[in-house]
Amino acid sequence: MSLLAAYREVLYSKELFIIAPQLIVVYDNLLTVDLFTVTEETFKHTNQFLVLYDPKIDSNNLKKRKH
Numbered sequence: 001m002s003l004l005a006a007y008r009e010v011l012y013s014k015e016l017f018i019i020a021p022q023l024i025v026v027y028d029n030l031l032t033v034d035l036f037t038v039t040e041e042t043f044k045h046t047n048q049f050l051v052l053y054d055p056k057i058d059s060n061n062l063k064k065r066k067h
Contacts, residue, residue: 001025004033019044 001013004025012026020038027033 001010001023004010004013004023007027008031009028010025011028011030012024014024016022016024020036020042022037023033023035025033025035
């Protein structure tokens with residue numbers, strides 16, 4: 001949470017579990033961040049997602065791809 005709070009003042013944050021562990025953060029400018037933690041085994045293929053980090057891919061060549 002301290003990494004997320006370094007961006008701006010956090011107005012609201014909540015940890016919950018709906019489909020997977022999740023963290024919701026709302027900043028003072030109303031930007032909302034919604035983070036999920038899933039594995040390949042627990043991921044449900046119902047929505048689009050964006051890969052920000054994959055340890056199996058060289059991060060120097062990582063391109064943001066929608067799946």
